[in-house]
Structure formats: C-alpha cells, structure tokens
Amino acid sequence: MSDRIPFAGDPEDSHEAIMRATFCALQEYGYAGLSIQRIADEADLSKSTFYHHFDGKEDLLLSFQEFMLAQFDRIVQLESTGDPEQDLKTFLGLILDDLPDYGEMPEKDAVLRSLVELRAQAVHNAEFREKYAETDEQFAKRFEGLIRDGIEQGEFADVDPERTSQMLLTILHGAILQHATRDDDPAVEIRETIDEYIEQHLVVEDVAGDA
Amino acid sequence: MSDRIPFAGDPEDSHEAIMRATFCALQEYGYAGLSIQRIADEADLSKSTFYHHFDGKEDLLLSFQEFMLAQFDRIVQLESTGDPEQDLKTFLGLILDDLPDYGEMPEKDAVLRSLVELRAQAVHNAEFREKYAETDEQFAKRFEGLIRDGIEQGEFADVDPERTSQMLLTILHGAILQHATRDDDPAVEIRETIDEYIEQHLVVEDVAGDA
Secondary structure (H helix, E strand, O other): OOOOOOOOOOOOOHHHHHHHHHHHHHHHHOOOOOOHHHHHHHHOOOHHHHHHHOOOHHHHHHHHHHHHHHHHHHHHHHHOOOOHHHHHHHHHHHHHOOOOOOOOOOOHHHHHHHHHHHHHHHHHOHHHHHHHHHHHHHHHHHHHHHHHHHHHOOOEOOOOHHHHHHHHHHHHHHHHHHHHHOOOOOHHHHHHHHHHHHHHHHEOOOOOOOO | OOOOOOOOOOOOOHHHHHHHHHHHHHHHHOOOOOOHHHHHHHHOOOHHHHHHHOOOHHHHHHHHHHHHHHHHHHHHHHHOOOOHHHHHHHHHHHHHOOOOOOOOOOOHHHHHHHHHHHHHHHHHOHHHHHHHHHHHHHHHHHHHHHHHHHHHOOOEOOOOHHHHHHHHHHHHHHHHHHHHHOOOOOHHHHHHHHHHHHHHHHEOOOOOOOO
8 A cells, every 4th residue: 555654563564574584684784794594584574575575686686776765765655745845845845854763764874875886786786787777767757746836836937857967966976975974964054055955946936926 | 286287107106106097007907916026017016016005905096095195186186277157167076987098098898997996995994985075075176166166256045155065076976887887888977967057057157147
C-alpha cells in the first residue's frame, strides 16, 4: 500500500524485509561490511530465502536503489500540501533537514552517508551507473511535475521545467555529497540557499498584493 | 613554480612525483587497488623514499587533496582572462568540460570518477571529512573572489558572494557526482544550466547598450 509510513510497522513481505535490512546494515556496517549473512540476520530470514529473491549483492543493491526512491515517494505523498512552492521545499527538506519522525526512521547523517557510499560504487560498476541514470531521471520527474503544476497555477515563472528540475537535482546531489563527506554540517546553509534559489528563480512575485 | 603547467614535464621533486603517481594509480587501479607499492612503482621511487615523505596511505591522501586543489589553481591561473564572468565559466568548465590539452592530462571521466571515489572514503574517515571541509572552503573562496571582482567592476549584481559561491560549489559537486556515477553523461546539460544560472543570477544586464 503506497500510503503506508516507510519503515513503520512490520514489513509487508520478505522482499520488503530484505530491503529494510539492507538499509539498516548499510548504515551499521558500511558498504565494505555489507554481507548477505548480515542482511539475512537483520531481516530474520535464512540465506536461502534471500537467494530466492536475489542473485547476490549486486542484484540486491540494484533493487535497493528503486526501493529508496519508492520510500521517498511515500514520504513526499504523506507530506504533500498541494502547494507547489511548499511541496518543492518540503521535498528538498526531506533530504537536507532532519527526517520526519516516523518512528523507526534512522538519523539523517547516517542515511546520507550510506547513500553516498553506495552511489560511489557506481564509479566501478556499469550496471549501477545505468540504474542511477534511471532513478535520477525518475527523481527529476518529481521536481518537474511540481514545477509544471506551479507554472500552470501561475505561482511559478515560465521557466524550462526540465532544465530547472535538473538544476535542483544537481544541487541536491551536491548538498548530499558535501554533507556526507565534510565535518562542518553544510546542509543547513545550503538549504537556505536553495530556498532562495526557488524564491528568486521560480516564484512569481505577487505584484498585485494579496487582493 | 606556480606558473608551470600541471602534470607536464618532469616533477620538481619526489613529493610531486608521488602526488602525480597517486593521481595516475587512482585512475588505473581505483581506490581499492591503490597501494604504496604501486604508487612507488609509478613514481619510480623506492618504498623507503615514499615513507620518508608520508606515514602511509591516509597521510598521503590528505596531502593529495591539497595537491589537487593546487593543480586546479595553476590551471585556473593559466586560463584566466581577467573578466569575472568568463573566468567563472572557465573555472566551472575546467571540471565539467573536457580538460584543456596539457600534454599528459588524463581524460575527464577518469579524473571525475577518481575524485568521487576518493571523496566517498570520507564517509568513514573523520580526518578526510575535516580536510574536505577545509579544501571545499578554499575552493569556495576562489568563486567568492571572482564574484567580488565582478560586483566591484559592476559586471555582477549585488549578490551575497559567500552564499552564491556556496551555491556554485554545491552545483559543481552535484555535477561531478552525477557525471561519475551515471552512464548518460549529464555534465554537458548541467554545464548549460550553470551558465544560465550565472547569466540570470549574477550578470547585470547592460541596459544602456554597448555605448
């Protein structure tokens, strides 16, 4: 069910259990320490059940990229207000601010670090690079949808939705990379800069006032 | 000598030889395959000479981060025209476009991939995170200088130089991360988007014409 809160309650099936276990194991052991055994233990499943679902670590991590996108979509849906500017900021804030308190959600730093570590594996893995091109594209489409909504509703300027969403995705990746690999917590300042970008580049000033 | 072309001619000393060898070895073997022996071989030096300069791999890679920043500065200096808008674009282009042809420069993709792979090590290494906070800061200062020049010369709008340079750095990191971990070469489109950002956000329109 797509309206369920991510990571809350029991997993729906063993596929979801494995995905959640991967998420936890990645944060606990890092990419280098991520083993099928640890994931199976974390999911409380046997290794043979694991291999019923996945051929191995690479196959698992390709699915995991999609799983993360789906979880993200769920949160966005739960947090959506219907106002494009607000939703765009919420969307970015979900990654850059503290995570919403959904019971079992882990802390932000750990999530961003594991995302970067996993992503860096694509440097030497062509299948990962193909999958990231795909999930990035899907991610950018979420921005694009919100931007198109905003333009239609007259809230946003008549920007190029595709290009602007690529820009937002790029900023987001840059923010994640910096945050996960620096010790001075740049996400907060970056967040303000992004909001400013949205306000200056996207939002149409209400010259006629509130009337 | 700071006006020398990076990576051209013979290294000045064994420190530089080791740095260059690290650069080559990172691209050839990846982070996982980077060993002191391989770097020593590549630099045509003995392991004992290596250990005269560095305590080990971590110490080496902390210096390497500074070396890369210095090389970058050299290229920027060589390519500078004195025009802030042009220099800002050149600066970004040095990373996102094809590298200038300085004889022995390696191809862009390999460089960006090795930068991302190295950077991701900071996820689990506090000293790397500290160093990256430092080199990022220095890098942002380069942007800031160009932005301040542009404002003083009346070419750029009166933006917040610090915040705008943080934005450019974030975009740059996001572009590098995407380019190194996707198979669809997003750097070209991102480059156009950045130029657009500079033109819209920074450059003051010459309303009075060229007169």
